[in-house]
Amino acid sequence: MQGRGRERALLFIAFIYTFTGGVVLYLREPGQYGLLAIAAAVVTFAALMLLSIIWQKKGVGFDQYITPLVSFLTGTGMVFLIRLQPAYGYRQLVWLIVGIAALFLTTTLVYNYRLLADYKYVIAVTGILALLLPIFFGIELGGAKSWLNLGVFHLQPSEFVKLLLVLFLGSYLVENRVLLHSGGDKKYFLPGLRQWGPLLGMWLVSLLVLVFQRDLGTALIYFATFLAMLYAATSRLVYVLAGTVMFSVGGVAAYMAVGHVHTRVAIWLNPWDSAQGAGYQLIQSLYAINAGGIVGTGLDAGFPRFIPAVHTDFIFSAICEETGLLGGIGILLVFILLVYRGFKIALASRDDYSEILAAGFTALLGLQVFIIVAGVTKLLPMTGITLPFISYGGSSLVANFILAGMLLNISGESWQHEK
Incomplete structure (x- = not known):
């Protein structure tokens, strides 16, 4: 039986931190x-410990660092959301429970994730339909x-x-790896028309999201994940270079052409031109990040509420104000460790599909x-996207728990091979 004492x-350390x-x-x-x-800390610890016990009884060899790192990040998010916007803190706790349930279901029902490769076009169609729904029936926020x-x-x-994008691309890229890799040992080569197809397709999808949904962040995430x-x-570095230019x-x-995108770029270039408006x-x-200095003002001792939407897009600024540069760096180090574990899982994978899938989820x-x-x-x-596991957002939190589950x-499969 695989022990999970380290996990x-x-x-427990993450629980003490949140508590x-x-x-x-x-x-x-x-x-x-x-x-x-305090209740959020107890609930998160109890739920993840229960999962750890279940996984040990099943004898699975899941990575023992991912759930503690996720617990640390979600704990930080819960404390700051309750401090900044208590009403959203209540909602986030509900979504946190849903997310942990999604993590359990992902590791149980999708444990044989390879079966998903046979349904790549069903996944692609599902993703396209999900993208189209907000265009026709969606509402505008932010x-x-x-x-x-x-x-x-x-x-x-x-x-x-x-997530569906990563699943589809994982299957597609493995199936067409030889075609896309053509060019011998050349690092730089001019791809043919068939090689350009996926690049052009993802470029068009990203532009459609950018134009019709006016969502710069999502478009950038889609295309950057695809290139990774x-x-x-x-x-082939040429794909990355060509994709960046495109x-x-x-x-x-x-x-x-799109007013929303123009406004975002104008604010970035000079926010002081509209200091009392869009900037x-x-x-x-x-100002909040600067006010935090090296060690911060202390939890609940700063003034981050001056930032509109501080509980979503700008929660990292609030963390930097009250925990300082050191606290901000600490959060980034936790994310770096999570990304490191993801790429290590990719490198330890025994086949192309698992490797590309793990690399895709980690890059995302x-x-x-x-x-x-x-x-x-x-x-x-x-760009209006959320900080994973920390910002308020039910859809984002649940989706990231599913990502962690994948x-x-x-x-776990890599461990089974080693065994």
Whole structure:
């Protein structure tokens, strides 16, 4: 039976970390909010420990670092959401429970994930339909028309389409790897018409998302993930270079034709031109990060509420203000460790499909983190995507738990081979 003592020890450390955050909130302002943070720590720890026990009884060899790292990130998100917007903290706790259930179902029902390769075109059609739904029936939030109003809650299909994209591309790239890799030992070669097909197809899909949904972040994530997986499958740098040029050309066209994209870029270039209008968010984000200094103002001792949408797009700025540069770097290090574990799972995979799939899911996670952090620090234009596992967003949280479950499945298969 595969022991999971290391996983449980790390889960306990993550629990103490989140529990301490809840206690600090309670001591600063005794009441229900601090107790909610403490309850969130207990619920997360108990649920993930239960999963660890179930996995040990099943004898699976899942990676023992992924769930503790995820627990650390979700704990940070819960503490800061309850501190910033308690109403959203309650909702996020519900989504957190749903996400952990999704993690369990993914590691149980999709353990034999290879079967998904036989349904790649069904997955592709499902993804296309999910993308089209918000265009015709969606509502606009934050300038992007990418949400479905289901009454009780809002659903963002694009968060799940990202996963379907990786599943489809994993199957497609393995099937066409020889064709895409043609060119012998040349690192730089001119692809033929058949090789250009996937690149052009993903470029068009990304532009459609950009134009019709006005969602710059999702379009960028789709195309960047595709390029990362294409490079992992072929080792051809020319695809990355050509794809970057193509997306840049499409981005310039969208900047000229789509008002929302134009506004985002204009804010990025000079937010002080509209300091009391469209640029207000970004300016307050920069002020908050600067106010935090090296060690921060202390939990619940800063003023991050001056930032609109601080619980979603700009939660990293709030973390930097109250925990300082060191706290922000600490969060990024946790993400780096998670990405490291993902790529290590990819390298340990025994076949092309598992390798490309793990690399794709890991690239998807890492790119989201880079793009949102670059946005709130003015390195890139703001894109409106969420910081995985931390920002408020039910669709994002559940989708990222499913992503973590898929990485666990792939790591478990590698262990079975070694055994």
